[in-house]
Amino acid sequence: MMIEVLRIGTRLVRDDRVTTHVTLVSRAFGASKIYMYDANPEIKETVSKVNKMWGGDFEVEIIENWKDVIKLRKKDGYKVIHLTMYGENINDVQEQIRKEEKLLVVVGAEKVPREAYDMADYNVAIGNQPHSEISALAILLDRVSQGHQLQKKYSGGEREIIPTKKGKKVIDKTTI
Template sequence: MVIEIVRIGQRLVRDDRVTTHVALVSRAFGAQRIFMTEVNPEIKDTLEKINKTWGGDFVVEFIDKWKTIVKKKKEENFKIVHLSMYGENINDVQENLRKEENLLVVVGAEKVPREIYELADYNVGVGSQPHSEISALAILLDRIQKGVQFEKEFPNAKRKIIPTKNGKNVLVKETRD
């Protein structure tokens, strides 16, 4: 399954950290790419540093218009999943989502345009109470992949966490530059 994310909008200053966390969750929970509009370019630098240290080839791509990428991905046979508190309950749609080959998950910041509800193949809610888009994305990605995203190794990692009951254990691979 190919999973990509598009982040629509950003509340200036306030959302730099939130958008960074949306990208970090996307990467850690198995997405291959995130498209972002209206963001601080330092977010891309942060994710590139994470890839270099912790491995992987997650891609951050800046776009001008969310609608262009959504329509392009629809043409490429991606199903569009819009995360919304007002969507169908994830418990009711997760089985269908697991059957899809390509997903583009839309994560809004501020109020999203009405049009996204109509362009989406799935409008999905993870709960009916106010919550963060970061938690909603993590829950969605985990539910549709059943946790297997955590079993994969990130290629070219210089550091790897070794699970331990107490304390911290990080394997640091020697590199010769």
């Protein structure tokens, strides 16, 4: 399954950190790319450093028009999932979403324009109460991938974590 994420909107002050976390969750939970509209370009540099340090080839693309991204991805066969607390409950649509081959997950920041709801193939709620877009994205990606993304091996990194019951074990490949 191919998964990409589209981040739209920004809220001044708090959003650099939140958008960075949306990006890191996208990367860690199996997406291959994130498109960012109206976001700080330094986030792209941060992810590049993460890829270098820990491996992988996750992409960040700064865009001018989020609607154009949705239209293009739909032409390429992607199904658009808009995360919103007003949508259908994830429990009711996760099986259907798993059958899709290509997904573009839309994650809003500020009030999401009505067009996002209308352009989406699925408007999905993790719960119908206010909650974090970071947690909603993680839950959606985990449900869609059924945990398989957490076993993904990232190649090319300078460091690798070795899972341990206690403590921390990291291999620094630059010294090998």
